[in-house]
Amino acid sequence: MFAVETRLSRLLAAATAQSTHYRKLGLIRNPNENAAQFLRRFPILTREQIRDDFAELVIDRLRTHITSPASVASGGYDWLVVKTGGTTGTPTGVVHDAEFRDWGRTTRIFAQQLCGFSLGTPYFRLWGSEQDLRHQEEKLDRRVLRNLLGEIPMNAFRAKESELRQHLRMIERRPEVRHLMAYVDAAVSLATFVEDRKLPKPRLKTIMACAGTVTEEWRRILERTFQAEVFDKYGSRECSDIACECSSHKGLHVFAPNVYLEVVDDAGQECPPGKPGRILVTLLNNLSFPMVRYQIGDMGVWAEPGACPCGLAFPRLANLQGREDDMLATEDGTLLTSVFIRHFVGVSLNRQLIREWQFEQIGPRDFVFRYVPLKPDGLEDNLRQIQSSFVAALGASTRIQLEPVTAIAPSPSGKTQWIRNNLRR
Numbered sequence: 447m448f449a450v451e452t453r454l455s456r457l458l459a460a461a462t463a464q465s466t467h468y469r470k471l472g473l474i475r476n477p478n479e480n481a482a483q484f485l486r487r488f489p490i491l492t493r494e495q496i497r498d499d500f501a502e503l504v505i506d507r508l509r510t511h512i513t514s515p516a517s518v519a520s521g522g523y524d525w526l527v528v529k530t531g532g533t534t535g536t537p538t539g540v541v542h543d544a545e546f547r548d549w550g551r552t553t554r555i556f557a558q559q560l561c562g563f564s565l566g567t568p569y570f571r572l573w574g575s576e577q578d579l580r581h582q583e584e585k586l587d588r589r590v591l592r593n594l595l596g597e598i599p600m601n602a603f604r605a606k607e608s609e610l611r612q613h614l615r616m617i618e619r620r621p622e623v624r625h626l627m628a629y630v631d632a633a634v635s636l637a638t639f640v641e642d643r644k645l646p647k648p649r650l651k652t653i654m655a656c657a658g659t660v661t662e663e664w665r666r667i668l669e670r671t672f673q674a675e676v677f678d679k680y681g682s683r684e685c686s687d688i689a690c691e692c693s694s695h696k697g698l699h700v701f702a703p704n705v706y707l708e709v710v711d712d713a714g715q716e717c718p719p720g721k722p723g724r725i726l727v728t729l730l731n732n733l734s735f736p737m738v739r740y741q742i743g744d745m746g747v748w749a750e751p752g753a754c755p756c757g758l759a760f761p762r763l764a765n766l767q768g769r770e771d772d773m774l775a776t777e778d779g780t781l782l783t784s785v786f787i788r789h790f791v792g793v794s795l796n797r798q799l800i801r802e803w804q805f806e807q808i809g810p811r812d813f814v815f816r817y818v819p820l821k822p823d824g825l826e827d828n829l830r831q832i833q834s835s836f837v838a839a840l841g842a843s844t845r846i847q848l849e850p851v852t853a854i855a856p857s858p859s860g861k862t863q864w865i866r867n868n869l870r871r
C-alpha cells in the first residue's frame with residue numbers, strides 16, 4: 447500500500463514540524479524507518495489531551511485563527527470544529543480542515559455504495575441524537591442537499607410507540623424506497639416492536655447499521671424483520687466514516703486512503719487478528735489538526751488478512767466489540783467486552799419474559815441487573831439462569847442485585863445502554 451505510506455509520511459512530517467503539541471515530543475524519523483514504524487513511536491492521543499492541548503495541536507499557519515473549540519472560520523467552505531458525540535462525559539472538539547471534510551464526504555458516498563445504494567437512490571434515515579435534533583433548524587442549502595441525496599428523515603430519538611407506528615407507516619407508504627440508514631439500536635427497537643406486536647413485516651433491501659455495535663443477535667432480528675441485507679458501518683463524528691462491511695460480509699473494510707487504524711492491547715502492543723483490543727485512529731488527510739494514534743474509545747478485532755471475495759483491497763476489521771468504558775471487570779481483573787456480555791445474556795435470557803435490560807458494574811464484585819418484566823410466569827427461573835451465567839463469566843464471588851424497573855433510561859445521546867461500568871466512568 448504505497449499510497450498509505452506516502453500519506454502517513456506526509457502527515458507525520460506535518461505533525462512533527464508544524465504542530466507545537468507534536469514538536470514538543472522531539473520525535474525524529476530514522477532514515478531506515480518506514481512510516482508505520484515511525485508512527486508506532488508516537489504516543490497514544492487521548493480525548494483529555496485533545497481538550498487540554500487543543501490550541502497546540504493546531505498547525506502554526508492556523509494558530510491565530512483557531513484558538514479554542516469555540517472558534518469559527520470567517521466564511522466559505524473552510525475548517526470546522528467538530529464535537530464528539532459524547533455518549534458519556536464531556537464532548538471533545540477537533541478541527542476538520544477543508545481537505546478532510548472532502549474526504550469525509552467521499553467516504554460517506556463510498557460507504558453507501560458498498561451497502562448497495564449509490565448516490566441519488568432514495569433511502570430512509572432513522573437517526574437522531576439530541577445534538578442532531580438541535581441542528582434540525584438547519585440551513586436551506588443543507589436541506590436542499592438532503593433532498594438531492596434522496597434522504598427521507600425519521601426521528602429515532604427516544605422513540606415512543608406512536609413514533610414507531612409512524613415510522614412503519616412511512617415505510618409502508620413508500621414501497622419504492624428499499625434502503626435504510628439507521629442508528630442500529632433504533633432499527634432494532636423498530637424490529638422488536640414489529641415482532642412483539644406481530645405486525646406485518648416491512649420489506650426493505652438493505653440496512654446500513656450505524657452508531658452502535660451490530661451484535662449477531664441484532665443482525666438476525668433486523669434480517670428477519672425487514673428481510674434485508676445488513677451492513678455494519680463504523681464511524682464517528684470526530685473521525686468521519688472509518689470502515690464499512692461489503693457485500694461479501696467478511697468484516698468491515700477500513701477506508702485506508704483516509705484513516706490508518708491500529709488495534710492494540712493494554713501494553714500498547716499490536717493485537718494479532720482475532721484478538722480484541724482498543725482501536726487507535728490516525729487521520730491521514732487532516733493536516734491542519736494532526737490526530738495521530740487517537741484513542742477513539744472503541745474495541746475491535748482484525749480479520750485474518752487476505753483477499754476479500756468482493757475484490758476491495760482495504761484491510762478488514764472482523765467486527766467491533768463495543769466501547770472501552772463499557773467493559774466489565776471479572777473478580778480476577780480480566781476485562782470483558784460489552785459485546786461478549788451481551789451475547790452471554792442473550793443466550794440465557796427469555797425475551798418473552800424480559801423486554802429490556804441493563805447490566806451495570808457498581809463495585810469490583812458488585813453488579814446490578816435491571817430488567818423490564820413482561821409476565822410473571824417463569825420469570826423467577828429465568829432470572830436465576832441469567833444470574834448463574836453472570837457468575838460463570840465474572841467469577842464465583844460476584845454479587846448481583848436484581849432490580850425490576852418499568853423502563854431503562856437511555857444515554858444522553860438517546861442510545862440504549864445495555865452494559866454500563868460505573869467504576870470506569
Ligand SMILES: [Zn+2]
Pocket residue numbers: 692693694695696699754755756757758
Ligand atoms: Zn469485501
